[in-house]
Amino acid sequence: MKNNHSCQAGSTADQHAVAQEGGASSFNRMRSKLSFERMVEMASHMGMENPLFVSHERAAKATTLINGKEYINFSTYDYLDINAHPEITAAVTETAALFGTSAGASRLVGGERPPHRELERALAELYEVEDCIIYVSGHAANVSTLGFMFGQRDAIFHDGLAHNSLVQGARLSGATRYSYAHNDCDALEEMLKAHRSNHKYAVIATEGLFSMDGNIPDLPRLIELKKQYDCMLLVDEAHSLGVLGRTGRGAREYYGIDPTDVDMWMSTLSKAMCGCGGFIAGRHDVVKFLKYGSPGFVFSVGMPPVIATACRKALEIMLREPERVHKLQNI
Ligand SMILES: Cc1ncc(COP(=O)(O)O)c(C=O)c1O
Numbered sequence: 368m369k370n371n372h373s374c375q376a377g378s379t380a381d382q383h384a385v386a387q388e389g390g391a392s393s394f395n396r397m398r399s400k401l402s403f404e405r406m407v408e409m410a411s412h413m414g415m416e417n418p419l420f421v422s423h424e425r426a427a428k429a430t431t432l433i434n435g436k437e438y439i440n441f442s443t444y445d446y447l448d449i450n451a452h453p454e455i456t457a458a459v460t461e462t463a464a465l466f467g468t469s470a471g472a473s474r475l476v477g478g479e480r481p482p483h484r485e486l487e488r489a490l491a492e493l494y495e496v497e498d499c500i501i502y503v504s505g506h507a508a509n510v511s512t513l514g515f516m517f518g519q520r521d522a523i524f525h526d527g528l529a530h531n532s533l534v535q536g537a538r539l540s541g542a543t544r545y546s547y548a549h550n551d552c553d554a555l556e557e558m559l560k561a562h563r564s565n566h567k568y569a570v571i572a573t574e575g576l577f578s579m580d581g582n583i584p585d586l587p588r589l590i591e592l593k594k595q596y597d598c599m600l601l602v603d604e605a606h607s608l609g610v611l612g613r614t615g616r617g618a619r620e621y622y623g624i625d626p627t628d629v630d631m632w633m634s635t636l637s638k639a640m641c642g643c644g645g646f647i648a649g650r651h652d653v654v655k656f657l658k659y660g661s662p663g664f665v666f667s668v669g670m671p672p673v674i675a676t677a678c679r680k681a682l683e684i685m686l687r688e689p690e691r692v693h694k695l696q697n698i
């Protein structure tokens with residue numbers, strides 16, 4: 368019995384070792400796909416230490432402190448110089464005292480806290496649309512929205528330089544993905560002409576301002592196309608909220624368009640809003656559909672109330688002090 372037992376244990380251990388070896392070798396093959404090591408190596412040839420995961424000793428703002436030395440910071444999203452604003456610190460301290468730092472569970476089952484709806488209402492008001500849903504991550508907002516709303520019979524037409532989260536969402540959905548040349552509405556129209564009628568539902572997804580190139584899509588033309596070809600339109604305002612328009616209200620203010628012409632105003636809350644998370648603002652029925660079904664909302668914890676408070680406060684500061692937006696635009 369004893370022997371048997373030890374023999375069995377041995378074979379399990381052997382199997383485990385073999386499995387581990389197999390796992391390690393397949394991981395080694397897999398990791399050769401990653402380019403970060405090459406990047407780190409290149410930096411070291413240039414006499415730099417690893418430029419990734421650097422530890423900063425103070426809040427992400429225009430300058431930073433690394434190993435006690437001050438640097439200009441080119442890698443922050445604090446577009447309006449609002450991060451670490453004392454009003455935000457005071458407001459989140461109060462919220463933390465009342466509600467703690469965790470939402471506790473998915474809002475659908477665990478319930479919500481007043482900061483959740485306050486932020487959603489403030490964002491819906493900002494866009495002058497009916498409602499808004501906030502997710503715990505900007506990336507998850509796009510993945511979960513596109514992944515949930517669209518399916519195999521549908522089509523997703525997206526800008527060739529659209530953010531990874533839009534592309535991942537499109538892939539997850541199983542819809543046919545059409546990537547049109549960056550900001551080329553003629554190319555998009557050709558694709559719509561050729562393919563739209565083969566699909567049930569369709570969406571055009573673009574960004575309000577492309578962060579890497581700093582250029583803006585022709586939103587009025589995209590609206591014409593979405594109407595002409597019966598598509599929905601999603602505009603990711605990650606880098607246009609707080610940046611475009613006289614008061615930072617983004618691409619719609621920049622173009623003076625009717626906000627209801629865009630079906631889904633998406634943005635992250637991690638950039639000008641100095642927090643974390645993302646949202647979709649639009650019609651009440653769209654928001655309700657997402658709130659009751661999209662996996663990144665239903666099966667994920669609610670946004671920490673402190674973050675909701677921080678974002679609402681940042682939004683309030685942005686609207687109260689449009690000079691921050693003007694300063695950014697005049698740099
Ligand atoms: C255009 C765009 N969309 C979505 C995201 C994802 O947002 P987050 O980093 O807040 O998850 C980013 C992040 O950089 C982005 O640039």
